[in-house]
Amino acid sequence: MTDAAFGFLLLGIAMLVVLGIVFAIASRGGPRGEHPKPPAGVHMPNPSFLPVVFSVAATLIGAGLAFRREEELANPFLMIPGLVLLVLAAIGWVRAANHEWREVEHGAHHDDGASH
Amino acid sequence: MSAQSMPARPAEQPHPKVPHQQGMPTALVGMLLFIASEVMFFGGLFATYFNARAAVPAGTWEPPPGGHLDLPLAAVLTVILVASSFTMQFGVWAIRRGDTGKLKLWTGITLALGVLFLIGQLYDYSMLGFGIADGPFGTTFYTLTGFHGAHVFGGAVGLAIILARAMRGQFSARNHVAVEAVSMYWHFVDVVWIAVFTTIYFLR
Amino acid sequence: MATTTLEPRAGTYRQSWVLDWLTTVDHKKIGILYILNSFLFFFAAGILALLIRAELAVPGLQFTDYDTYNQAFTMHGTIMIFLFIVPVLAGFGNYIVPLQLGAPDMAFPRINALSFWLLPLGGGLIFSGYLFGGAAAEGWTMYTPLSNAPYARNVGTDLWIIGLTLVGTASILGAVNFIATIFKMRAPGMTLFRMPIFVWTILVTATLILLATPVLTAGLIALFIDRNYGGSFFDPSVGGNPILWQHIFWFFGHPEVYIVILPAMGVVSEVLPVFSRKPLFGYKAFVFATIAIGLLSFSVWAHHMFTTGAVFLPFFAFMTTLIAIPTGVKMFNWLGTLWRGKLMLTTPMLFALGFLSMFLIGGISGVMLGQPPFDFHVQDTYFVVAHLHYVFFGGSVFGVFAATYYWFPKMTGRRLNEPLGKIHFWIHFIGFNLAFFPMHQLGLDGMPRRIADYDPNAGWTLLNFVSTIGAFMIAVSIIPFLINVVATFINGERVGDDPWEANTLEWATSSPPPPHNFDRLPPIHSERPLFFLTHGHGHPAERPEDLVEEELVDEKPGDIEERPEDLV
Numbered sequence: 001m002t003d004a005a006f007g008f009l010l011l012g013i014a015m016l017v018v019l020g021i022v023f024a025i026a027s028r029g030g031p032r033g034e035h036p037k038p039p040a041g042v043h044m045p046n047p048s049f050l051p052v053v054f055s056v057a058a059t060l061i062g063a064g065l066a067f068r069r070e071e072e073l074a075n076p077f078l079m080i081p082g083l084v085l086l087v088l089a090a091i092g093w094v095r096a097a098n099h100e101w102r103e104v105e106h107g108a109h110h111d112d113g114a115s116h
Numbered sequence: 117m118s119a120q121s122m123p124a125r126p127a128e129q130p131h132p133k134v135p136h137q138q139g140m141p142t143a144l145v146g147m148l149l150f151i152a153s154e155v156m157f158f159g160g161l162f163a164t165y166f167n168a169r170a171a172v173p174a175g176t177w178e179p180p181p182g183g184h185l186d187l188p189l190a191a192v193l194t195v196i197l198v199a200s201s202f203t204m205q206f207g208v209w210a211i212r213r214g215d216t217g218k219l220k221l222w223t224g225i226t227l228a229l230g231v232l233f234l235i236g237q238l239y240d241y242s243m244l245g246f247g248i249a250d251g252p253f254g255t256t257f258y259t260l261t262g263f264h265g266a267h268v269f270g271g272a273v274g275l276a277i278i279l280a281r282a283m284r285g286q287f288s289a290r291n292h293v294a295v296e297a298v299s300m301y302w303h304f305v306d307v308v309w310i311a312v313f314t315t316i317y318f319l320r
Numbered sequence: 321m322a323t324t325t326l327e328p329r330a331g332t333y334r335q336s337w338v339l340d341w342l343t344t345v346d347h348k349k350i351g352i353l354y355i356l357n358s359f360l361f362f363f364a365a366g367i368l369a370l371l372i373r374a375e376l377a378v379p380g381l382q383f384t385d386y387d388t389y390n391q392a393f394t395m396h397g398t399i400m401i402f403l404f405i406v407p408v409l410a411g412f413g414n415y416i417v418p419l420q421l422g423a424p425d426m427a428f429p430r431i432n433a434l435s436f437w438l439l440p441l442g443g444g445l446i447f448s449g450y451l452f453g454g455a456a457a458e459g460w461t462m463y464t465p466l467s468n469a470p471y472a473r474n475v476g477t478d479l480w481i482i483g484l485t486l487v488g489t490a491s492i493l494g495a496v497n498f499i500a501t502i503f504k505m506r507a508p509g510m511t512l513f514r515m516p517i518f519v520w521t522i523l524v525t526a527t528l529i530l531l532a533t534p535v536l537t538a539g540l541i542a543l544f545i546d547r548n549y550g551g552s553f554f555d556p557s558v559g560g561n562p563i564l565w566q567h568i569f570w571f572f573g574h575p576e577v578y579i580v581i582l583p584a585m586g587v588v589s590e591v592l593p594v595f596s597r598k599p600l601f602g603y604k605a606f607v608f609a610t611i612a613i614g615l616l617s618f619s620v621w622a623h624h625m626f627t628t629g630a631v632f633l634p635f636f637a638f639m640t641t642l643i644a645i646p647t648g649v650k651m652f653n654w655l656g657t658l659w660r661g662k663l664m665l666t667t668p669m670l671f672a673l674g675f676l677s678m679f680l681i682g683g684i685s686g687v688m689l690g691q692p693p694f695d696f697h698v699q700d701t702y703f704v705v706a707h708l709h710y711v712f713f714g715g716s717v718f719g720v721f722a723a724t725y726y727w728f729p730k731m732t733g734r735r736l737n738e739p740l741g742k743i744h745f746w747i748h749f750i751g752f753n754l755a756f757f758p759m760h761q762l763g764l765d766g767m768p769r770r771i772a773d774y775d776p777n778a779g780w781t782l783l784n785f786v787s788t789i790g791a792f793m794i795a796v797s798i799i800p801f802l803i804n805v806v807a808t809f810i811n812g813e814r815v816g817d818d819p820w821e822a823n824t825l826e827w828a829t830s831s832p833p834p835p836h837n838f839d840r841l842p843p844i845h846s847e848r849p850l851f852f853l854t855h856g857h858g859h860p861a862e863r864p865e866d867l868v869e870e871e872l873v874d875e876k877p878g879d880i881e882e883r884p885e886d887l888v
Contacts, residue, residue, distance in 0.1 A: 009451070015360055044424065044836055047343035051433035058489075059441040062482035066445070066475060068548065093430075094277055097294075101286060142427050142504045149496040153534045160538025160568055164553055167564045249550025252559045259545060 045100070050092050057085035147297040151304045154267070158308055161260050165315065168252035177320060179253055183246030187317055193236045194313050197268075200229035201306040204275075208299045211282075214289035220282045223295075226302065227275040230268055237265050257316060264305070264312050271305045274298040345429035346835055347414050350436050352731060354411025355724075357440050358404045363798075364447070365399035368392045370795055373755070377788035379776040389772035390457035391476070395447070397460030398480065401580065402487050403443040405716050409583040410435075410494055412723045413522045415731060417498065419826035420516045422507025422844070424836045427500035435494040442486030449476025456480035459770060461573070462543070464554035464565040469547045478547065481540045488533045488540070495529035498522055507825070509844030513607070516824045516847060517600060520607050521586030524614040525579050532575035532618070539568035563630050570621040578617040581679075581711060582610060584719025585650060588672045591722050592654055594822045595669035596661025602653040603847055609646035609653075616643045626692045627699045633692045640690035647683060651676070666820075667741030671722035674749055678714025682707055685760065700770075703763025709756045721748075721801075729819050733831040734812035740804040744797050751793025758783035758790075823848035 060082030064074040140148070169177045179185055207222030241258075248258040278298050281287065287295055341349060371392050375383050384392065414432065418425055426432045449455030455476040458467040467477060502523050506515070515523075543565065545551035552558040554565045593600045600606065619639040622631040654676055663669070685707040689695050698704065721744075729735045767780045774780055818827040828850050829838050842853040 015363060039836070039839060045345050045429045047340070047345055048430055048433070049343050051345075051430055051437050052342055054434055055437035055441050058438065058486055059445060062442075062445060062486055063479075065544070065548075066478040066482045090273075096430075098281065098286070101291075142500055145500045145504060146428060146496050149499050149530060150492075153492050153496070153530050156531050157534035157538050160535040160571075161542075163535075163568060163571075164538070164542055164564060167561055167567070168553070168559070171559070171561055248545065249552075252552045255545065255551040255553055255560075259542065259551070263541075 048096060050089055050096065053085060053092070054089040057082050057089050060085060141293050141296075143293045144296055144300065147300050151301065154304065155308075158260075158263070158311075161256075161263060162311070162315065165256040165260055168256050169319075171252070175320075177253065179244070179257075180246045180250040183244055183250065183254070185317060186240055186243060189236065189240050189243075190313060190317055193233055193240070194309065196229050196233050196236065197306050197309050200226045200233070201303050203229065204299045204302045208295060211287050211292045211295050212289060216282060216285065216287060219287060219292075219295065220279065223275060223279045223282060227272060227279060230272045230275060230302075234265060234268055234272070237261065237268075260312055260316065264308055267305050267308070271298070271302050274301060345425075345433045347418050347426045347429065347432060348731070348833065348835075348837075350432050351411045351413075351415030353436050354407050354414060354439070357436075357443075358408035358411060361399050361403040361443060362408075365396050365404060366795065366798075368396040368399070370791060372396065373788040373791040375772060376774075376784050378785065379774055379781060381773050384772060386772050387454060387457060390459075390770070391450070391455045393770055394456050394459055394480075395449075398446060398456070398484070399443070400712070401460065401576070402484060403439065403446070405580050405712065405720070406491065406576075407439055408720050409525075409580070409716070410491070412587070412720075412727065413498060413518075413525075413583060414494075416727060416826055417519055417522055418501060418505070419730075419829070419833060419837055420519050420824050421502065421505060422510060422825050422838060422841045423501065423505040424838070426497050427505055428497050431493050432497050435490040435497065438486050438490035442483045442490065445479050445483035445486065447483075449474070449479045452476065452479070461569060462565075463569075464543070464546075464560075464562040465556065467543065467547075467565075468555050468562075470555075470557075472547075478544065481544045481547075485537055485540050488537050491529050492533050492537075495526040495533075498526035499530065502526075507841050507844060510849075513604065514844060514847045514849075516586075517589035517603070517606050517610075518583070518586035518824075520610055521582040521589070524610050525582045528575040528579050528582075528614055528617060532572045532579070535568060536572035536576075539565060539572070542568070563625070563628055566625050566628065567621070570624045571618075573624065574621040575614075575617045577711070578613055580716050581719075582613065584675065584716040584723075585610075587719045587723040587726070588654065588675050590822075590824065591668045591672040591726050592657045594726075594820050595664045595666055595672075596658050597664070598657055598661040599823075599848060599851075600653070601656030601659070602649075605649055606653055609649045612646040613643060616646070620690075623690055623695070626695045637690055637692055641687060644683065644687050651680065651683075666725070667736070667738060667745055668722045668726035670742065670745045671718050671725065674745065675715060675718040675722065678710055678718060678752070682710030682714055685710060698763050700768055701763035702759040702767045702769055705769050706756050706759035706763060709759070713752060713756070721745075726820070727826075728808070729815045730826055730831050730833075732809065732812075733814055734808050735815050735819055736804050736808050736812065740800045740807075744801045744804065747793055747797035747800070751790045751795075751797055754790025755787050755794060756790070758787045762787075818850070818854070821854070823851040825849055828853065 060078050062082075064076070064079030064082055067075040067078060069075065203222045204226045207219045207226065210216075210218035210222060246254045246257075248255055248262075275298060278287075278295050281294065341353065344350060344353075371383060372389070375381065375389060414426065447455065452475050454474050456462070456467075456472075456479070457474070458472055458477065462477075462480070466472060502515070502519060542551065542553040546553050546555055546560070552560045554560045554562050556562055589600055589606060616639060620636055620643060622636040623640045625631050626633060626636070665673075685703070689698065689704065689707055725736055725741055762780055762783050765778075765780060765783075767774065767778070774784075815831055817830055819831075820827070825838075825841070825844075826833075828842055842849050846852060
């Protein structure tokens, strides 16, 4: 690793530490408690890991393309886990969409079904 | 800081609902916008094709030595894809009437035709005698048709998903947005192919 | 202080805040993530800028070698544009647009989160070049043939291409989200012509992103194929065309600069009316000017290529000059908003006024550059660097800081300290002009851009030295800003729903808002729904529904409010 890279790595870690402190402080503000309930007819989507997983998969696939060696289509050590993760994330996404569809279909109110 | 609550008034808005669906469902709007971006993506690729073609003397834009284009096969692929658009639309009309059985049938046929297109495209690639690294013609040919094929694959994945959901009875006449969205995407893929086919095989 | 508190301030739900923020699909949290992530990249790219300026202060290579310097200006530009300015404006858009529309969230919340997470990861890929033998070093515009395989064999450039593809995809998905939200999720009563101008600018920006970024993606893929799979798009030795890259890049690149400036103009259009205690002058003209700028932006790209010899100069010069017209309309409308207003020089207002003056200078140098006879002399000199920094920095970044100070109370429930804010502004403003104004002259004196070193006899030394001082002043100005942010988080002045006495819907709910944004919405009969709710017809006690019959979409000019005591 070059000096420049080492410097940037240190800088990156320092910034993350600073941000972590900011986050920690910010999370202390305000009363802890339950979510206030939304008014009737408003359907708030649930939190989800899928966006992070999807992004990691895309990054691995991209890195697999960037780090390919001569005569390869892509770097298999990055591409294959990336593709696997992509498929898993896609399956998860479809299942989550199914789940929400079922909630909407059998729920009390009629939504516009745009919970993606 | 005083916590004044809003006095109740006749003009006050009722609880804010997600607005009643008027016009196109939101998911379909999203798909349409996404398709617009894809059109621009293919526009960029077409720009590279036309630029490369304009750079050579008239009449010399052709496959590299040893290579050839298979127009009959490409014509067959075109027929397959156009037919699949029709079958997709039959499926959409079916579910609008509430006919889940026909939806499954037509979606299945569409998917089969799509897969047939992809197999045919790959077979075509194997017989052409030139590759992506063989000059501007090769590069632009494979990039344009290759990315189109990738989009066909994406559409096929979508078809498979709605087929599976249809088989689980999840679509009804009033709730089948996913089918409409996938069909929109599939028609787009077909239109792009017609543009690709016409450009590569006829604008010489 | 008139408030419309609808509920006690909403707290954050804490199980583990790491999991909370990792899995959130709430547009407010995602907006904050965008903003924080963007500022992180801002500091990284800013440090690269300081490295560049330190190197250029005096002739001779003191701190870098040529390759390090090339990486520095490449990454500085790339990170500032793609990983700071576009995402931070998207972050403010994410937080504010649903609130200003009276909606509970964006149209596609999970895709919203996906758009965010691609940013640190894609940006990380771009940056990781430093770990693998050197980052991309061919300029943020990545011109071929230099960026192509025979000359730029570094994996850093491939990482740049891939990372940018991911970031671009994130942008496109975000654009789909914004447009769908704006068209489908407005509260009842909010017609398109009652939306805040900020929402309009986001709408046009999203349309530009939707239509321009995919072209960049196509170009990036083509470059990748050339570099890695033996393609012939841009390599002249195998029949390719290097100028093609410039066409593709700038067809995206020019709308990109409007993507960067329009939301900042939207912020200014929010801030100026509030702190002039007057409605925005010429709302409809603003809307049409914004749309016109969006449309015209697709017709001018080749003004970046005047000197290639491959461009039809009269057309592009004409269209470039034409874009000055809607921009001028906006300028005059902002001045009209200020005219005879009761100006309150709070920090957001200072940054907005700074925007007006700095963007004016940048706009004028832009029109100059749009004239080929002039451009032929200063293309690829520091004149262009001066111009782009006046519009990017003097324009967009000033807009970002205005947005930060303006909306910080809404996002956190606390107002940033005013004296510290003013210190930040003035050091920043002076430093900025000191850094970049001399560059106009340097360009006219013939100093090329993207050089690490220069001849001591060229006569450029003094201005370079002055410029470096200015750059370090800008860096110093960040210190009061950071202190302000941290101190305010710890123990800042708490505020209610509407500390600025503003006009738009985001101020009609608690600070910060509950997860679903609104429990109740005020009636919407104009583009200033909150103004009518809290002030009525000048009589706070008057019931607003009496206004329904004499609905005032066009305000009486000179409607001046009592100045609240709690604003310095």
